[in-house]
Amino acid sequence: MPLFKRVAEHDREPVPFLLDGQPAQGMHGDTLLTAILTHSEHLRGSDFSAEPRAGFCLMGACQDCWVRLQDGRRVRACSTFLEPGHCVSRDSGRRP
Amino acid sequence: MSAIVIIGAGPAGIRAAQTLVAHGVHPVLLDEASRGGGQIYRQQPANFRRPAKALYGFEAGKAQALHNTLEQLHGQIDYRPETLVWNAEQQVLDTLQQGQLADRLAFDRVIVATGATDRVLPIPGWTLPGVYTLGAAQIALKFQGCAIGERVVLAGSGPLLYLVAYQYAKAGATVSAVLDTSPFSAQVRALPRLLLQPGTFAKGLYYRAWLAAKGVPVHQGVTLLGIDGEHRASGVRWARNGQQHSLPCDAVAFAHALRSETQLADLLGCQFAWNTLNRAWLPVRDAQGRASSPGVYLAGDGAGILGADGAEMTGELAALTLLADLGKPGNPQRQQQLEKRLATLQRFRQGLEQAFPFPQQWARQAPDLLTVCRCEQISAGEIRTAVRAGHWEINRVKAMCRVGMGRCQGRVCGAAAAELIACESGRPIDQVGRLRGQAPIKPLPFGLEIKP
Numbered sequence: 027m028p029l030f031k032r033v034a035e036h037d038r039e040p041v042p043f044l045l046d047g048q049p050a051q052g053m054h055g056d057t058l059l060t061a062i063l064t065h066s067e068h069l070r071g072s073d074f075s076a077e078p079r080a081g082f083c084l085m086g087a088c089q090d091c092w093v094r095l096q097d098g099r100r101v102r103a104c105s106t107f108l109e110p111g112h113c114v115s116r117d118s119g120r121r122p
Numbered sequence: 123m124s125a126i127v128i129i130g131a132g133p134a135g136i137r138a139a140q141t142l143v144a145h146g147v148h149p150v151l152l153d154e155a156s157r158g159g160g161q162i163y164r165q166q167p168a169n170f171r172r173p174a175k176a177l178y179g180f181e182a183g184k185a186q187a188l189h190n191t192l193e194q195l196h197g198q199i200d201y202r203p204e205t206l207v208w209n210a211e212q213q214v215l216d217t218l219q220q221g222q223l224a225d226r227l228a229f230d231r232v233i234v235a236t237g238a239t240d241r242v243l244p245i246p247g248w249t250l251p252g253v254y255t256l257g258a259a260q261i262a263l264k265f266q267g268c269a270i271g272e273r274v275v276l277a278g279s280g281p282l283l284y285l286v287a288y289q290y291a292k293a294g295a296t297v298s299a300v301l302d303t304s305p306f307s308a309q310v311r312a313l314p315r316l317l318l319q320p321g322t323f324a325k326g327l328y329y330r331a332w333l334a335a336k337g338v339p340v341h342q343g344v345t346l347l348g349i350d351g352e353h354r355a356s357g358v359r360w361a362r363n364g365q366q367h368s369l370p371c372d373a374v375a376f377a378h379a380l381r382s383e384t385q386l387a388d389l390l391g392c393q394f395a396w397n398t399l400n401r402a403w404l405p406v407r408d409a410q411g412r413a414s415s416p417g418v419y420l421a422g423d424g425a426g427i428l429g430a431d432g433a434e435m436t437g438e439l440a441a442l443t444l445l446a447d448l449g450k451p452g453n454p455q456r457q458q459q460l461e462k463r464l465a466t467l468q469r470f471r472q473g474l475e476q477a478f479p480f481p482q483q484w485a486r487q488a489p490d491l492l493t494v495c496r497c498e499q500i501s502a503g504e505i506r507t508a509v510r511a512g513h514w515e516i517n518r519v520k521a522m523c524r525v526g527m528g529r530c531q532g533r534v535c536g537a538a539a540a541e542l543i544a545c546e547s548g549r550p551i552d553q554v555g556r557l558r559g560q561a562p563i564k565p566l567p568f569g570l571e572i573k574p
Contacts, residue, residue: 029252029354029373033293035170035267055167060266067354068251074499078353080251082496082534084258084265085161086154087239087383089529089565090496099567101221104261105154107167 029080030063043112052108059084059091059103062114069093069103071119079119092117124228125150125200126444127215129207129386130235132160133430134422134437136192138233141441143198145450150200150227152207152217158192160237160422161257162430164265165189177264179289180325184430209561210389213417218566225573231417231447233440234387234405235433236424240282240377241537243484247349249496252373256282259375260289269295271373275358277301277346279478280379281326281429287338288329297338298371301360303378304478305343315473318466322431341367345487349374379478380427381537385559387424391415396552399472400426401480402537403556409461411440412447419444432467435460484538485545494542495535497528505539506546514547515555516540529565532557 039054045062052061059081062069068078069091081091084104091103096113103114126142128135131153142149151158157165163185166177174182195201202219209216215227240255247253254262254270256278262268273296276287287300316323333340347359347366357370387405388394393414397404407413407420419440422433439460446452488494490503500523508522516539519525525539526532532539536557544551 027354030262030266030268030270031272031295032267033263033269033295034172034176035166037171038169055169055266057266060262060268064268072249072496072499077249077499078251079249079496080354081254082249082258083239083255084261085239086564087530087533088496092529092565099221099569106221107156 027067028064029067030060032064041108041110043108043110043114046115047113056108057104058093058101058106058108058112058114061108062093062103062116068116070117073120074122076119076121124213124230126231127152127227127229128233128235129215130160130237130422130424131155131158131192131201131203132235132237132422133163133188133433134235134424134440135160135233136188136195137434137437138235138421138441139195139199140191141438142445143195145445145452147445147448147450148199150202150229152202152205152215152227154204154206156204158201158203159185159189160433161261163188164261166265166267170267172267181430188434206564207386208563208566210386212391216561218570219573222567222570223573224570229417231419231444232390233419233421233437233444234390234413234424235422235437236383236386238380238382238423238427239533241379241381242376242534243378243481243538243541244488244492244494244535245346245348245376246489246492247351247355248376249493250349250351250355251353252351252355253349254373254375256280256286256375256377260286263289263293263295269293269373270375271355271371272296273298273371274373274375275299275301275369275371277303277344277358277360277374277376278378279304279481280377281474281478282377282379284326284329284333286375287333291333291336291338297333299369300333300338300340301344301346301358302340302342303344303346303481308479309477312473312477315469316477318473319470322470345481345483346376378480380423382426383424383533385531385563387413387418387420388559389561389563390418392418392420394556397426398552399475401551410443410457411436412443428464428467428471432464432471435464435467439464485541488542494538495525495528495532497530497534498524500525500535502542505542509543509546514543514549516543516557517555519543520557526557531560531563
């Protein structure tokens with residue numbers, strides 16, 4: 027079950043991407059956070075408990091939405107726009 | 123050559139830039155976002171089509187005016203969007219563009235307009251997916267056309283609570299309830315001061331009346347008990363008048379008003395003082411906007427919460443002061459006018475604080491198992507243990523138990539940690555110290571390029 031629900035701006039160009047190796051589709055103008063959470067329930071696992079996290083502040087302050095791109099870069103999902111062909115992977119975090 | 127720099131392209135930063143340009147000074151405007159406007163007047167991506175009215179409601183005119191101003195400044199300022207200032211020293215800023223290009227910028231004078239984020243008092247379950255700040259809920263809608271869930275509960279206090287509820291319901295999202303921790307009686311007591319800004323007050327009333335007319339349940343004077351759920355939020359619990367209540371939902375947004383982003387003012391060496399109204403340490407500024415550090419000016423919510431209108435005024439005022447300090451003919455008459463209007467706004471702000479009082483009992487009621495620091499996963503109990511071991515200064519407590527040591531540098535947990543330390547040590551909240559800002563103020567990648 028996705029976390030986010032689109033309520034406006036439905037008429038946009040689709041943008042295909044890979045989420046943890048699985049094909050997914052977002053829309054032009056989506057942040058990675060939006061693209062992921064309209065498909066799924068989380069963005070990362072906590073570094074200290076592996077509890078699922080899905081961001082919190084959406085304005086680049088809380089640092090709880092980091093995801094990984096194919097080139098190894100780690101980016102904040104709330105402030106990074108989705109681009110066609112992005113391969114996004116989510117860190118599972120660490121269990122204590 | 124050293125530059126005049128403005129950090130932050132929100133209402134304060136844009137008005138400051140406009141004022142400088144009008145007097146022949148062409149500043150560098152640095153902003154983290156890809157488009158100007160700040161958080162309150164954040165712009166949707168360029169390919170989105172909703173009209174300003176749908177995004178900003180009553181404030182559409184102000185938002186558009188601000189965005190237009192920034193556009194008109196094109197070519198007259200050195201505007202650098204997607205630029206993080208991650209360190210600040212005497213006369214030099216370290217920046218990171220587009221997440222990978224590092225650069226240094228020497229400055230002669232700087233206007234710091236770094237804005238604010240939500241102030242959060244954690245409750246059990248707040249780290250679950252589906253739980254966001256009120257500001258986040260608003261950004262999801264305004265910036266991405268999304269609701270944070272199907273059935274949304276909005277909770278906490280502050281003016282944003284009713285605004286977000288209204289915006290969500292209006293956009294067709296289901297608002298299952300509004301849970302206001304401030305009692306109705308507080309809002310009645312605040313009336314005289316709130317009426318100092320009748321327009322703003324009327325908007326607040328309108329949102330509430332609209333919510334009531336649409337049948338959105340609003341509960342006032344609640345104590346938030348927690349958010350339930352295993353892998354995501356599934357319900358919320360609260361108490362009111364000694365009775366416990368619960369409600370299923372799949373998303374919760376909550377916050378208790380706003381807190382200033384002060385890290386850069388700190389790194390610039392500005393003096394701080396405890397501010398009772400904001401219940402926070404704030405960089406000291408004089409009535410004209412000068413900080414204690416030479417060449418540093420403070421504007422907008424980053425120097426104390428005053429809202430968007432106040433931010434526009436303090437931005438303009440700081441710029442006028444800077445111009446006068448440069449020996450340029452400023453506009454003393456306008457300066458006085460702004461100072462007077464700001465004084466009225468300050469009294470209104472006191473009214474808001476009265477209407478949405480800080481929940482003083484939060485620290486006492488926070489269970490030991492409650493996660494306070496979501497970066498390092500530090501509980502209220504761990505903080506209390508550090509205090510019981512004899513530590514009461516917040517940086518010391520941070521060193522002992524890692525609260526506030528994570529990636530967000532205490533932006534999210536700092537206020538709550540201070541409350542817990544004060545409560546457990548029996549000291550007043552202004553006697554437990556101030557979390558120091560540290561560079562880099564936000565995480566930097568390992569593989570950054572240095573701009574030649």
